[in-house]
Amino acid sequence: MPVIGDIKGFVEAESVLDYLVAAIAIIPGAGDAAGKTIKAAEKALKNGDVGEASKLIQEASQQISAKTPTGSKGNPLNVPDGINKPTTIGNRDYSSHSLDRMQRQGITPTVVENAIKPENAVKGKIPSTMAYHDKTNNLTIIVDEKSGRVVTVDFGIIRQ
Incomplete structure (x- = not known):
């Protein structure tokens, strides 16, 4: 996989x-x-x-086929929790959990980066986190304020 x-x-x-x-x-x-x-x-x-x-x-x-096995909003892929290791993509760190969610739902790092903008920011419920809700893609990204690491990603508004 x-x-x-x-x-x-x-x-x-x-x-x-x-x-x-x-x-x-x-x-x-x-x-x-x-x-x-x-x-x-x-x-x-x-x-x-x-x-x-x-x-x-x-x-x-x-x-080489352009089709890769990732899920989508309407057809999520069965990706077991913890299958992905934390990593850095571009200049941003991603938690294992966020990578699992992204693969499961077909969310690319580019879409995540596009969501992380000041105009999309809302203080996170958990201390020292920031939530970014991208209304265009109806996607929420939770980021650790200190490190900038992506903690989790999901469609809709995450009820933290």
Whole structure:
């Protein structure tokens, strides 16, 4: 099962090939389809054959499905609590719980970041937390005020 923490591979990617390798890490079955092609592209690059490497990278891109196993608001994925490890995505720390919720409901880090704006802020019920409710996406993010770490994420208004 892919883990939100694997998205770090995308953040650290420096080339198209790095992005393909990161995609293989989070898409079940993608390695079966594109793994050999990626290895051939790496070999071509090492040998200085940029044309062949480019052709193989394009081929591998087409072999990788854009569909990843995440849930959605109406069809949540069964993600057991604690499956994801706390991690940093971009410049923000995410708790294990928040990553589980995000994967379960198909909520991306970009949507979370877009919600964390001063105009969406409401003092959290729990001391030293801030709640951000994004009315556009009907999403609430609870953030630790001191560290900026995302504690939890959910659709609607979280009744803290």
